[in-house]
Amino acid sequence: MTLPIAGWYPDPQDPSRTRWWDGARWGQLAPAPQLATAASPVYEAPPRPPAPSEYRQQAAWNDEPVLRGRKARIAKDRATRAANPFGYAGLVLALIAFLFNVFAIPGILGIVFGAIGLARAGQLTGSRVTGFGVSLAAIILGLAASGAFLARAAQLLG
Numbered sequence: 001m002t003l004p005i006a007g008w009y010p011d012p013q014d015p016s017r018t019r020w021w022d023g024a025r026w027g028q029l030a031p032a033p034q035l036a037t038a039a040s041p042v043y044e045a046p047p048r049p050p051a052p053s054e055y056r057q058q059a060a061w062n063d064e065p066v067l068r069g070r071k072a073r074i075a076k077d078r079a080t081r082a083a084n085p086f087g088y089a090g091l092v093l094a095l096i097a098f099l100f101n102v103f104a105i106p107g108i109l110g111i112v113f114g115a116i117g118l119a120r121a122g123q124l125t126g127s128r129v130t131g132f133g134v135s136l137a138a139i140i141l142g143l144a145a146s147g148a149f150l151a152r153a154a155q156l157l158g
Helices: 052-061 069-081 086-099 103-124 132-158
Strands: 007-010 018-021 024-027
Touching: 024 069, 069 086, 086 103, 103 132
Parallel strands: none
Antiparallel strands: 007 018, 018 024
């Protein structure tokens, strides 16, 4: 759900007055309107987006049930993959590197994708799911797979 942009909206408590909406919360009231002595021209009001109080009323109708147990873990896992797919891609590549590490490419790609996932997790710190642990595991397993490849290569060549 997106909230309306910042601007002056009718006050939810007193519709005859306006209040500033900064995009996240209500601000101060506008000064009370002065009675004009001369008649001002009447213009058609442009359509306005709904005020945040109207959003809250609509959101109450669409509340999703609280997930618990296995369903909650699955939902959190999906949210992590959606928020930070690089960490999961790096983890998969690092695991593949243990099976098929041709010229250490999957191991190196696992390290690179894990590092991108860590950077992305640092940007998602305000979110509940960041993928930090998955990205860190991708880097560690990528380093281990690449080290194993180098040990095998040194054993064959030396």
